[in-house]
Amino acid sequence: MKTRLALCLLAIAAPLAAQSKKKVDFAKEIFPIFDRQCTECHRATYVDENGRRRRPKGRVMLDTLANIEKSKGGKLIIATKPDDSIIMESIALPADDEDRMPPPKKGPPLSKYQVELIRRWIAEGADYGKWTGEATSKAAQPKERSSSTAPAKRSAATPAANSKRPGVSPVVTLSKGLNPAKAELLAPFAAAGAVFSVKSIGDDSPLLRVSACGNTDDVDDQAIAQLLPIAEHIFELDLARSRISDAGCAVVAKMRRLTKLDLRQSRVSNAGVKQLTACKELRSLNLFDTRVGDYAMAAIGELKQLEQLYVWKTDVSSKAVLRLRSQAKGLRVVFIPDMPDAMDDAQQGRRGRRK
Amino acid sequence: MSLRRAIRGVDLDTRRNFLTGMARSMFGVGAGAMFGPSLIAGALNQGPQGSKAQDPEPIVLGNASAKHVIYLFMSGGMSHIDTLDPKPGQKTHGPKEAVSTNVDGIQLGGYLPKTARHMDKCCIISSMNSTQGAHEQAQYLMRTSYEKRGTIQHPSTGAWCQRMAGRHNDSLPGHVIIGGGSDAPGAGFFSAEFQPVPIGNANDGLQNVSLPKGITESRFKRRLEMLHGLDKTFAKKHQQASVTSYSQAYEDAVKVMRSSDLVAFDIGQESQAMKDAYGTGSFGNGCLMARRLVEHGVRYVEVMSGGWDTHSENFDRLEDLTPQIDQGLSALLADLDARGLLQDTMVVLASEFGRTPDIDEDNGRNHYPKAFSALLAGGGVRGGQRYGKTDKEGREPDSEPTSIPDLNATIAYACGLPTDHKLYSPSGRPFQVADKGMAITEIF
Numbered sequence A: 001m002k003t004r005l006a007l008c009l010l011a012i013a014a015p016l017a018a019q020s021k022k023k024v025d026f027a028k029e030i031f032p033i034f035d036r037q038c039t040e041c042h043r044a045t046y047v048d049e050n051g052r053r054r055r056p057k058g059r060v061m062l063d064t065l066a067n068i069e070k071s072k073g074g075k076l077i078i079a080t081k082p083d084d085s086i087i088m089e090s091i092a093l094p095a096d097d098e099d100r101m102p103p104p105k106k107g108p109p110l111s112k113y114q115v116e117l118i119r120r121w122i123a124e125g126a127d128y129g130k131w132t133g134e135a136t137s138k139a140a141q142p143k144e145r146s147s148s149t150a151p152a153k154r155s156a157a158t159p160a161a162n163s164k165r166p167g168v169s170p171v172v173t174l175s176k177g178l179n180p181a182k183a184e185l186l187a188p189f190a191a192a193g194a195v196f197s198v199k200s201i202g203d204d205s206p207l208l209r210v211s212a213c214g215n216t217d218d219v220d221d222q223a224i225a226q227l228l229p230i231a232e233h234i235f236e237l238d239l240a241r242s243r244i245s246d247a248g249c250a251v252v253a254k255m256r257r258l259t260k261l262d263l264r265q266s267r268v269s270n271a272g273v274k275q276l277t278a279c280k281e282l283r284s285l286n287l288f289d290t291r292v293g294d295y296a297m298a299a300i301g302e303l304k305q306l307e308q309l310y311v312w313k314t315d316v317s318s319k320a321v322l323r324l325r326s327q328a329k330g331l332r333v334v335f336i337p338d339m340p341d342a343m344d345d346a347q348q349g350r351r352g353r354r355k
Numbered sequence B: 001m002s003l004r005r006a007i008r009g010v011d012l013d014t015r016r017n018f019l020t021g022m023a024r025s026m027f028g029v030g031a032g033a034m035f036g037p038s039l040i041a042g043a044l045n046q047g048p049q050g051s052k053a054q055d056p057e058p059i060v061l062g063n064a065s066a067k068h069v070i071y072l073f074m075s076g077g078m079s080h081i082d083t084l085d086p087k088p089g090q091k092t093h094g095p096k097e098a099v100s101t102n103v104d105g106i107q108l109g110g111y112l113p114k115t116a117r118h119m120d121k122c123c124i125i126s127s128m129n130s131t132q133g134a135h136e137q138a139q140y141l142m143r144t145s146y147e148k149r150g151t152i153q154h155p156s157t158g159a160w161c162q163r164m165a166g167r168h169n170d171s172l173p174g175h176v177i178i179g180g181g182s183d184a185p186g187a188g189f190f191s192a193e194f195q196p197v198p199i200g201n202a203n204d205g206l207q208n209v210s211l212p213k214g215i216t217e218s219r220f221k222r223r224l225e226m227l228h229g230l231d232k233t234f235a236k237k238h239q240q241a242s243v244t245s246y247s248q249a250y251e252d253a254v255k256v257m258r259s260s261d262l263v264a265f266d267i268g269q270e271s272q273a274m275k276d277a278y279g280t281g282s283f284g285n286g287c288l289m290a291r292r293l294v295e296h297g298v299r300y301v302e303v304m305s306g307g308w309d310t311h312s313e314n315f316d317r318l319e320d321l322t323p324q325i326d327q328g329l330s331a332l333l334a335d336l337d338a339r340g341l342l343q344d345t346m347v348v349l350a351s352e353f354g355r356t357p358d359i360d361e362d363n364g365r366n367h368y369p370k371a372f373s374a375l376l377a378g379g380g381v382r383g384g385q386r387y388g389k390t391d392k393e394g395r396e397p398d399s400e401p402t403s404i405p406d407l408n409a410t411i412a413y414a415c416g417l418p419t420d421h422k423l424y425s426p427s428g429r430p431f432q433v434a435d436k437g438m439a440i441t442e443i444f
Helices: A002-021 A026-037 A065-074 A086-091 A112-123 A170-175 A183-190 A223-233 A246-252 A270-276 A294-300 A318-327 A345-349 B003-008 B012-027 B037-045 B135-144 B157-165 B217-237 B241-258 B260-265 B272-278 B282-295 B314-338 B404-414
Strands: A196-200 A208-212 A234-238 A260-262 A284-286 A308-310 A332-334 B068-074 B122-128 B175-178 B197-199 B300-305 B345-351 B372-377 B385-387 B397-399
Touching: A026 A112, A086 A112, A170 A234, A183 A196, A183 A223, A196 A223, A208 A223, A223 A234, A223 A246, A246 A270, A270 A294, A294 A318, A318 A332, B068 B157, B068 B282, B068 B314, B068 B404, B122 B397, B122 B404, B135 B404, B157 B175, B157 B300, B157 B404, B175 B282, B260 B282, B272 B282, B272 B314, B282 B300, B282 B314, B300 B314, B314 B345, B345 B404
Parallel strands: A208 A234, A234 A260, A260 A284, A284 A308, A308 A332, B068 B300, B068 B345, B122 B385, B175 B197, B175 B300
Antiparallel strands: A196 A208, B122 B372, B345 B372
């Protein structure tokens, strides 16, 4: 009898002993505890099914690694120091203590085994292994009612590019294999008195956005030659109201990655636009109030990626616009504004209470 | 105060009054200003480019789809059910029938038939939600994303845009308010150079920008030089940021006076047909000026409209108020689009709260922040959609409740400003462009 008991005890003790030699696996052993008993209240701000915004209780979050480290100034879990870790204080309180976590109202306390497990994990160095909690944790999927197909709101530090057509954004395809422009090529544009403003489109992208710095009168066919060294990188170019004419278009034609070109109220005409057909990636071309005509429209037909074309107040005829619209189905040609009719006298007379 | 009277005297006092008056009307800078002589000297020597060293370093300009913002503010709490979020067939709807738009499935209130033709350019956020039901507090929150406090003046969203993204056109102000609002939060705790330029009446344009009769350019230059000489010692003794920024305002004023882009402020340059298309009331003129300013590179333009606090006779008053808005907004959208500017310009139509779905005995609607609407167009926003919904009668948001900071975060997002970037007040407290608001990125 005694031997059998001893053997049983040994059988139980052995795995336990073996277990105590292995380090606690956070993802398999600790996180399930957090997930089941903590993250209902201790997760990042979300919107519940009533449309109300729920913030993490006590500003403590246990749903992702980043959030754990952010909570309580990093003192929630202090590696190797369970007695200094704030989490241990709360979960080890007596069952009927008001400040015990989980709160008595929410449910039973963590078992002695669970508390001990967490203590051991912290003492062993609070190793999260590969766990970050971003994709797979249940807490990352907010319990909101999705009555519309729009995904949950997220904040963005820097916005991402949006392509109008379905498919891969040109930002992605055009950045492939492109190293950022060398610093010494960009330096002249940061100096005082520079004619052009040159900026990355964001997220340290090698693609650049260029516009006039101040006075658009300074942007002329001579000045635009300054952009030749970085022509390969230019993604968007704003030459609105400048003195660029057809001669300057030769430089623009070298910008193979140009997707958006604003030539509004510049001195460009048909010959210049013909050269621009070399910019095969153009998505948007603004020729408002320039002297381009039907000849340019025929050339524009070669730009297969073009989505937006603005030709109001030009010499383009309506016939050419209709022809281009029928040839290029995905192209929006804006020719005449759809201005509202003037207010009738009765409406004019009603001044209403204005400031 | 008459410029002529101001200039006629030769003494120092009058010259100061002239420049103060000019600066006040142009940049909202108060009296008792100090002069920064070295910077005025800078303005004399340099051309329109001006001194770049004074421009704040742009924080981050990510892939901004909106180079400009035109912000149309309906002050008083515009009734949402009657305008942007109609509830046809419900008892909360009101007498005027809703109109269909050029987007299937979306209707607008019957007061906005002209705007309905441009619904394909607009995104209506129907699920705005706030707890602020008082005008002053709600308007402050709308402008700054923060609650009004006695201890600090927060900067408005427009000031944040200037501060973080700078100006496109150095020779024009970067932030203009048309039709009032010069007492509204402007630069807040940012330095004085971020104060918006108030334009009282769009028809009158920018005041005090041309030299009065009898003062030639060389005479003006001599006077500025005299000023510089007199103030040199002061500047040496008091080298403070506030002195510098006030001087920046003066330097900017002189630059504007010399700029050929000054025509942007003159709506007289437009044809009568164009003026009629926008509407010849103050709001229409304001929208027309806003288009001109944006054409010339001004980043943030606000146009104010008042009188929307329709506690009684809501429907009669809307008949009076809405034609101008419908006209101006639809003209603005059509005109900007045709110039290729709508893709770069975010147009916002907002009010500080909505009005009660229930109509009271005065035939009015009262303050109602629980649910209201805002309209966004251009600047990368996908048109022809509604973001968020209210329930059947328009009482509460059914989905995607959007706070006022969320709306401002969306504007900031479009302008390429990082919404989590902190700037510090003089007392060392951190603030962000839209406080804790989260941008609605899925409407882009």
